[in-house]
Amino acid sequence: MTWIMKETLEKHTSKLEEHAPDPIVKSGYHHGDLRAGLIEATRRLVEERGQHGFSVSDACRLAGVSTAAPYKHFKDKNEMIVATVLEGMTRHRSNMLESIKEIPEGSPMRIKALGREYINFALKEPGIFRLKFGGFTDKLEDDRLQSYGEDTFGFVLQEVAKCIGETEINQDVRDRGFMLWSFVHGLSFLLYDKRLSDMGGGFDLDNMLSETAKMVLSTEKKRNL
Amino acid sequence: MTWIMKETLEKHTSKLEEHAPDPIVKSGYHHGDLRAGLIEATRRLVEERGQHGFSVSDACRLAGVSTAAPYKHFKDKNEMIVATVLEGMTRHRSNMLESIKEIPEGSPMRIKALGREYINFALKEPGIFRLKFGGFTDKLEDDRLQSYGEDTFGFVLQEVAKCIGETEINQDVRDRGFMLWSFVHGLSFLLYDKRLSDMGGGFDLDNMLSETAKMVLSTEKKRNL
DNA sequence: TCGTAAAGTTAGCGCCTCTAACATATGTTA
DNA sequence: TAACATATGTTAGAGGCGCTAACTTTACGA
Numbered sequence: 124m125t126w127i128m129k130e131t132l133e134k135h136t137s138k139l140e141e142h143a144p145d146p147i148v149k150s151g152y153h154h155g156d157l158r159a160g161l162i163e164a165t166r167r168l169v170e171e172r173g174q175h176g177f178s179v180s181d182a183c184r185l186a187g188v189s190t191a192a193p194y195k196h197f198k199d200k201n202e203m204i205v206a207t208v209l210e211g212m213t214r215h216r217s218n219m220l221e222s223i224k225e226i227p228e229g230s231p232m233r234i235k236a237l238g239r240e241y242i243n244f245a246l247k248e249p250g251i252f253r254l255k256f257g258g259f260t261d262k263l264e265d266d267r268l269q270s271y272g273e274d275t276f277g278f279v280l281q282e283v284a285k286c287i288g289e290t291e292i293n294q295d296v297r298d299r300g301f302m303l304w305s306f307v308h309g310l311s312f313l314l315y316d317k318r319l320s321d322m323g324g325g326f327d328l329d330n331m332l333s334e335t336a337k338m339v340l341s342t343e344k345k346r347n348l
Numbered sequence: 349m350t351w352i353m354k355e356t357l358e359k360h361t362s363k364l365e366e367h368a369p370d371p372i373v374k375s376g377y378h379h380g381d382l383r384a385g386l387i388e389a390t391r392r393l394v395e396e397r398g399q400h401g402f403s404v405s406d407a408c409r410l411a412g413v414s415t416a417a418p419y420k421h422f423k424d425k426n427e428m429i430v431a432t433v434l435e436g437m438t439r440h441r442s443n444m445l446e447s448i449k450e451i452p453e454g455s456p457m458r459i460k461a462l463g464r465e466y467i468n469f470a471l472k473e474p475g476i477f478r479l480k481f482g483g484f485t486d487k488l489e490d491d492r493l494q495s496y497g498e499d500t501f502g503f504v505l506q507e508v509a510k511c512i513g514e515t516e517i518n519q520d521v522r523d524r525g526f527m528l529w530s531f532v533h534g535l536s537f538l539l540y541d542k543r544l545s546d547m548g549g550g551f552d553l554d555n556m557l558s559e560t561a562k563m564v565l566s567t568e569k570k571r572n573l
Numbered sequence: 574t575c576g577t578a579a580a581g582t583t584a585g586c587g588c589c590t591c592t593a594a595c596a597t598a599t600g601t602t603a
Numbered sequence: 604t605a606a607c608a609t610a611t612g613t614t615a616g617a618g619g620c621g622c623t624a625a626c627t628t629t630a631c632g633a
Contacts, residue, residue: 152597152612180589188612194591195611253482256537294550301538301547302531302560309534312481313526322526325519335527342563377581377628405620413581416622420580425621 147186158196158206160186165207169250179203204254205265211251212268215244216275229285235336237279238307239329245311252311276304286340302339307332372411383421383431385411390432394475399482404428429479430490436476437496440469444500454510460561462504463532464554470536477536501529511565524564531560 147160154160164185168177179200183190197203222240223233245252255268280292283300314328372385379385389410393402404425408415422428447465448458470477480493505517508525539553 153599153610154612157611178589179591189614190589191591191593191614192612200590256482256541294548297548298551298556301551302556305534305538306527306531307534308538309530309532309536311534312537313530313533316481323519323522326523326526331523331527338563338567378579378630379581382580403620404622414583415620416583416624417581419622 154186154188154192157186157188157192161193161196161203162207162210165203166211166251169207169254170248171250174250174253205268208251208255209265209267209271211248212255212271215241216271218244219275223282229288231286231336231340232333233282234279234286234303234340235329235332237282238303238310238332238336241307242311242314242328242332246315249315256308276300279304283340299339303336306335306339379411379413379417382411382413382417386418386421386428387432387435390428391436391476394432394479395473396475399475399478430493433476433480434490434492434496436473437480437493440466441496441500443469448507454513456511456561456565457558458507459504459511459528459565460554460557462507463528463557463561466532467536467539467553467557471540474540481533482537501525504529508565527564528561531564532557 147163161182164182165177168181168185179193180190182203183192186192193203197206219237219240222236226233226236277292280296280300283303284290284292284296287296287299289296310328372388386407389407390402393406393410404418405415407428408417411417418428422431444462444465447461451458451461502517505521505525508528509515509517509521512521512524514521535553
């Protein structure tokens with residue numbers, strides 16, 4: 124991170140910087156790492172104003188460069204978003220891996236912890252989460268994003284297999300893994316949309332996750348499930 | 349429906365109409381029902397090109413009116429989208445109600461059928477579904493949308509209560525309902541994103557839904573769940 | 574039938590994405 | 604170390620979009 128903060132912005136001053144806590148601007152003619160700077164600016168904007176309160180121009184103002192500068196680093200707006208989402212997914216995955224470090228292998232609590240961390244991210248960084256899964260997906264069919272997601276799911280399947288004592292990823296493992304993923308994925312959207320309100324006072328997310336993990340992982344193998 | 353199709357469009361001809369199977373254009377100076385025409389145009393565009401392949405201008409071209417016309421009917425673009433989503437949700441709900449007509453009350457198969465229809469809609473009209481749940485939600489906090497969703501969830505909770513022999517909507521009913529909704533909601537996203545591929549050859553959605561409904565509705569009440 | 578309101582139109586402002594042409598640093602090689 | 608090639612900035616501007624203002628056409632009820 125070689126960007127420095129500039130006290131006075133002669134040309135690029137705007138309403139934006141007044142509210143942005145920590146503008147990422149360049150020092151001289153060159154920026155240092157504009158690519159990373161734009162990704163960070165995009166991330167902030169998406170979180171602060173939602174998926175659509177974002178424009179390339181806004182990101183440029185935040186980064187303190189002209190509106191043509193990004194096109195030296197990204198093909199177009201879409202690629203800028205892909206890069207930002209990819210950065211978020213990288214953190215998302217490493218958070219998940221971190222969260223199970225101390226939980227013994229084969230325990231459903233590992234699955235529970237992974238789900239909990241999945242939801243944590245969705246609630247902490249709803250902008251990025253929705254950018255990945257909710258909206259732009261049609262256009263965002265970037266190979267890197269696709270395979271990144273598949274890798275992560277593959278990891279979860281291995282965890283599921285260990286929990287139910289299977290040595291290979293068979294259909295039963297895939298079904299259970301997909302059920303759990305669907306459940307947690309749906310929760311990630313609905314908890315945010317409903318803002319954790321009208322869930323009733325007795326709502327306990329951690330308990331629900333634990334019970335669901337145990338339930339899905341403990342039922343005997345169904346005929347065709 | 350009073351719109352007529354025009355064979356020749358002198359002014360508003362564009363690439364758009366070449367591909368649109370069924371343009372909704374006006375006959376004379378007035379349109380007949382431009383509000384409905386724009387909603388229909390928006391719906392088509394969103395389905396054909398995804399959430400973001402849509403603009404007010406595009407909808408105008410499809411409807412055969414000038415780009416200023418919509419503002420006699422909608423405050424802004426957002427209101428146009430809200431109206432389109434609301435129209436979709438109305439159909440969504442009536443599909444769901446229709447799907448359980450012949451299934452006996454109190455049967456988990458009613459819950460299964462509701463879930464199946466929920467997913468059907470998400471797969472048949474992914475544009476509208478994502479418009480409602482995936483992307484614009486921040487902006488779409490329209491009271492009508494909000495309360496419409498809550499009404500539908502309330503209905504599902506009543507069904508859940510009947511299935512587990514409760515007479516009132518208590519926390520246990522809410523938890524089970526929310527679990528089922530989350531599961532089905534997550535499935536709706538993931539099935540579309542993954543295009544039903546790499547689910548494994550033995551994947552059987554209907555069976556998974558049935559088994560999940562039975563599982564969630566049959567487990568005894570948990571201490572704190 | 575006639576006047577008013579509803580529902581169209583054109584013109585245009587400001588913002589956005591993205592390109593072309595030009596300017597300035599950086600860093601490798603003679 | 605000078606000089607050139609390349610990377611990374613800049614300004615100018617085309618074309619599209621959202622939306623408004625001011626004007627025009629049509630429909631309909633007194």
